[in-house]
Amino acid sequence: MTTTDNASHPASLAVEEREPEERMASASRSEVAPQGQMRGEGALLAVSSLSKTFVLHLREGARLPVVSGAAFELYPGECVALGGPSGAGKSSLLKMIYGNYRVDAGAILVRDGDETVDVASAAPRRLIRLRAGTIGYVSQFLRVIPRVSALDVVAEPLVGDGVPREEATRRAADLLARLNLPERLWGLPPATFSGGEQQRVNIARGLIAFRPLLLMDEPTASLDAANRAVVIGLIEEKKRAGVGILGIFHDAEVREAVCGRVIDVTEFGRQMA
Amino acid sequence: MTEQPLLIAETLGKNYGARIGCRDVALEVYPGEVLAVVGESGSGKSTLLGLLSTELEPSAGRVSYRLRDGSLRDLATLGAAERRLLMRTDWGFVRQNPADGLRMAVSAGGNVGERLMAVGRRHYGDIRTEALDWLGRVEIAADRIDDDPRSFSGGMRQRLQIARNLVTRPRLVFMDEPTGGLDVSVQARLLDLVRSLVSEMGLAVIIVTHDLAVARLLSHRMVVMRQGRVIETGLTDQVLDDPREPYTQLLVSSVLAA
Numbered sequence A: 001m002t003t004t005d006n007a008s009h010p011a012s013l014a015v016e017e018r019e020p021e022e023r024m025a026s027a028s029r030s031e032v033a034p035q036g037q038m039r040g041e042g043a044l045l046a047v048s049s050l051s052k053t054f055v056l057h058l059r060e061g062a063r064l065p066v067v068s069g070a071a072f073e074l075y076p077g078e079c080v081a082l083g084g085p086s087g088a089g090k091s092s093l094l095k096m097i098y099g100n101y102r103v104d105a106g107a108i109l110v111r112d113g114d115e116t117v118d119v120a121s122a123a124p125r126r127l128i129r130l131r132a133g134t135i136g137y138v139s140q141f142l143r144v145i146p147r148v149s150a151l152d153v154v155a156e157p158l159v160g161d162g163v164p165r166e167e168a169t170r171r172a173a174d175l176l177a178r179l180n181l182p183e184r185l186w187g188l189p190p191a192t193f194s195g196g197e198q199q200r201v202n203i204a205r206g207l208i209a210f211r212p213l214l215l216m217d218e219p220t221a222s223l224d225a226a227n228r229a230v231v232i233g234l235i236e237e238k239k240r241a242g243v244g245i246l247g248i249f250h251d252a253e254v255r256e257a258v259c260g261r262v263i264d265v266t267e268f269g270r271q272m273a
Numbered sequence B: 001m002t003e004q005p006l007l008i009a010e011t012l013g014k015n016y017g018a019r020i021g022c023r024d025v026a027l028e029v030y031p032g033e034v035l036a037v038v039g040e041s042g043s044g045k046s047t048l049l050g051l052l053s054t055e056l057e058p059s060a061g062r063v064s065y066r067l068r069d070g071s072l073r074d075l076a077t078l079g080a081a082e083r084r085l086l087m088r089t090d091w092g093f094v095r096q097n098p099a100d101g102l103r104m105a106v107s108a109g110g111n112v113g114e115r116l117m118a119v120g121r122r123h124y125g126d127i128r129t130e131a132l133d134w135l136g137r138v139e140i141a142a143d144r145i146d147d148d149p150r151s152f153s154g155g156m157r158q159r160l161q162i163a164r165n166l167v168t169r170p171r172l173v174f175m176d177e178p179t180g181g182l183d184v185s186v187q188a189r190l191l192d193l194v195r196s197l198v199s200e201m202g203l204a205v206i207i208v209t210h211d212l213a214v215a216r217l218l219s220h221r222m223v224v225m226r227q228g229r230v231i232e233t234g235l236t237d238q239v240l241d242d243p244r245e246p247y248t249q250l251l252v253s254s255v256l257a258a
Helices: A003-007 A011-017 A020-030 A090-098 A124-133 A150-160 A165-178 A195-207 A225-240 A252-258 A265-272 B045-052 B080-089 B108-118 B124-137 B154-166 B184-201 B212-218 B236-241 B246-253
Strands: A045-056 A062-074 A079-083 A105-112 A115-118 A135-138 A213-217 A244-248 A261-264 B007-016 B019-029 B034-038 B060-066 B072-074 B091-094 B172-176 B204-209 B221-226 B229-235
Touching (some): A079 A090, A090 A105, A090 A244, A105 A124, A124 A135, A124 B229, A135 A195, A150 A165, A195 A225, A225 A244, A261 A265, B019 B045, B019 B060, B034 B212, B091 B154, B108 B124, B108 B154, B124 B154, B204 B212, B229 B246
Parallel strands (some): A079 A244, B034 B204, B034 B221, B091 B172
Antiparallel strands (some): A045 A062, A045 A105, A105 A115, B007 B019, B007 B060, B060 B072, B221 B229
16 A cells, blocks of 8 residues: 555554554654653553443333443553453443443543543543544454345444445455355355354454454454464454453463453452451 | 524414314424434324424424524414515425325426426526436436326335425424335335435435334434323434333334344
């Protein structure tokens, strides 16, 4: 790609094409908080006193606490795992950070360029903008859109960023090839794909565009060893590009390969009690 | 970046005698965004759509719209001619029953071309070319241009209605249960078409539907209505995945998962 091409794209995309070192350098120039200040200033994500309880009105108003007192920070270039047994609220926590689940108390501060947005209290339209450019989310399952081909499903985030369709499609094809999705499937809607094939489409869609903050919910659950290795490679590339990743990685091999630290979500409850 | 709403409703209400159609509704729609209004039959969502599109006269409150020149106008203050022009040029209205939105005795090409003529286009060849282009975009074969919609299937009629509404490149389109009554396979094709046209053209859409799957697929934000009032609003996925109100929880839990 030529420099002129880059100029016509949104900044975030142009940035991804550059070398990681260069990106980091330009990032530190444009950030509000200059380097050398307290570490908390450089966080991409800062969660504090976060709590949520589901109220089930169809079950006589039963209350189901899922997260209480969550507090942690995430920095550019690191991949952090949420740890704890099933049902401890890891997925709920990711969904709250994405704005998919609402928040009862606490704050979720996300750095969005020069601004800081509190997902817990942001207006819906602000969340849409945040998702469009800043937060990526790789869910556990692909939500299939009727009649849309795998290639278009993957290319869509880039097209949304303003990348010409032809280039977006080419990059989608590259990524699907890398994830070993057979080429004969690319033109088909993923509804009939196997679990592992759908998951690879989902990962490709979640990783194709540059988003400074990535949330991943069990990205390798249905993958074989070869494809797990591909995903590990993709995550490492994102880290080198300065992306902060928060995820649920039940697979110990993947977790140990990519995560610098683990946040035990059961500790949050204990601190509160 | 200060984006301004395209349409604003304030304290909007409608009574049918003693019966309440809808009450105290406030909402905003921004350029390029799809807002879904969901609720059961009788919840007031069609009344609300009628009020927003000025087809019904409100008993209370008002609806304002930003004209192409940037000025925000209370729709009640527009003259009849101004309002007609707005509906022909800047707005579209896709109805549940295509027979209500099409002229059934006029050819497919005529149905699309008529809207162009209404905005002052006169050159027959140009109008026909553009009509043909639009029939292609909604996947109707070119050789059906001179057939009238009575010979079309339900899905084709609905796609024709969409072409008729979008040919003038409106900024705001009202849709009332656009997929109601269609087979699921036909529905999927129509939804995919609407989804791509809306994003390509940057349309703002207010869509009324009782089908939560349709709302999830098409809309960015959602308004839940019950007994004439808006009881819950938010991002579409947020309202559907984490519904807060008892009635919304009931609605969401009542959907059959296929």
